């Protein structure tokens with residue numbers, strides 16, 4: 001049977017971001033997959049190198065609308081690594097609170113989208129309604145629902161007022177019963193079990209080989225989490241568990257994310273209740289020449305930043321590596337062998353974020369000729385000439 | 395199979411009674427939490443026109459324009475609300491006790507014409523009395539002399555600005571001082587003219 005190729009994208013109503021998948025299918029089964037990204041390249045690293053260290057945080061924050069804390073977190077840690085300094089305790093706690101709030105809303109957002117892909121639109125609306133609560137919490141804590149503008153090299157920009165804490169805790173607590181119901185609705189639903197169990201399996205070995213990160217690797221039994229492996233912020237000061245499951249199919253990826261929301265709620269609450277007193281900012285004036293690295297566990301896995309300073313007030317080099325960069329290649333093992341109808345949810349299961357990933361775009365056309373507008377006109381004119389010649393018209 | 399359905403049915407009935415979760419905006423105004431960081435607004439009484447906010451703004455949402463060609467030299471501080479990202483850096487950097495520009499609770503910023511998406515305040519400018527070059531805003535010079543106390547008396551530009559603003563001296567006294575030798579130095583001058591008058595022996 002001849003194989004067919006299904007192109008998805010680069011601009012597709014199903015996808016929020018431009019990316020291009022080429023699925024080669026044999027009947028219903030996917031036999032090969034190719035992903036092209038780079039449609040959303042914005043030159044963020046260069047932009048960041050044109051701003052001062054302090055201003056860069058705002059550009060970095062806008063790498064991704066969802067991980068708008070993870071990137072600044074990794075970036076500020078990289079800058080602090082150059083000096084090197086430790087930020088004040090209170091700043092560490094506030095950073096942790098914001099980062100966990102982001103994880104909750106990011107996982108809920110993904111859960112809603114996953115429901116939508118599967119045709120569970122009620123789940124979609126229900127989860128996003130729940131997410132509003134946490135966005136309100138973020139608005140109270142940081143002043144914004146997204147792009148919190150909280151981080152700066154050396155600390156945080158805004159303190160958490162003690163009078164806001166009871167309201168925030170009440171709001172966080174109020175999402176737990178709904179989350180419980182949601183968890184049960186997912187776990188008891190036989191259709192979801194039938195639909196998600198055993199598809200898109202990423203084995204433990206493959207997860208290690210591909211260097212998968214975050215929930216993608218933890219669902220495959222690889223206990224990898226920067227928050228535990230190299231604790232930063234206040235993660236070593238609060239009690240929490242890393243969620244690791246065994247099989248690595250899409251269902252487990254859902255479970256890992258749902259359970260991680262509970263852990264994040266736990267971390268957030270503990271930090272809010274034990275917020276130490278003190279300074280929130282070191283007021284760093286100069287960054288000496290040198291290099292620094294910083295990482296943070298984003299909702300999708302480890303975000304990594306490298307910053308080099310030449311002693312001026314701007315980064316001389318800034319490199320960003322987003323988690324999706326590592327998770328994307330796992331499609332090669334998860335999608336191949338599955339049916340086309342399962343491909344969407346498997347592709348979505350790593351919670352991909354393409355705009356985070358697009359640091360550089362290289363087009364390898366493998367010797368294929370690219371026709372520009374002028375070439376097409378020339379070809380068209382040549383064809384007319386050719387027909388004229390055949391018909392004997394001068 | 396039945397239990398989940400009953401649970402979801404309860405949720406659906408609840409939603410029927412409570413009504414939609416979404417707000418009625420724009421029919422009902424949305425009032426954000428007081429902690430919300432909205433559009434920054436200038437306070438013309440507090441701002442001294444120092445341009446620190448323009449310097450720190452990461453999205454170049456603050457600009458200024460110096461108008462010196464009429465009888466009232468003034469500086470327009472311009473805040474472009476369309477490019478502002480509400481980060482609050484301007485407020486944090488403001489030298490006037492963070493009160494020259496303050497983030498408000500306002501978030502409704504739609505315009506039909508992009509040119510309207512800006513807010514301006516005017517600050518009086520001090521020009522050099524010799525060459526007409528912009529020195530700083532009058533309030534800024536006052537701010538500096540208040541900040542450095544009696545040290546301000548080492549610079550005629552500073553102490554004249556200060557004394558003038560207090561109403562202690564007026565033009566007549568200044569011209570009287572000027573007549574008693576080296577009158578070229580007893581003026582409000584820009585840095586270049588001050589250097590020139592100091593170095594020349596006239």
Ligand code: SF4
Pocket residue numbers: 434450451452453454455456473477478479480481482483484485
């Ligand atoms: S809030 Fe931020 S972006 Fe807006 S004017 Fe102030 S510094 Fe510029």
Ligand code: SF4
Pocket residue numbers: 440441442443444445446447448471484487488489490493494495
């Ligand atoms: S006083 Fe404040 S608001 Fe006014 S120009 Fe200076 S920094 Fe900006």
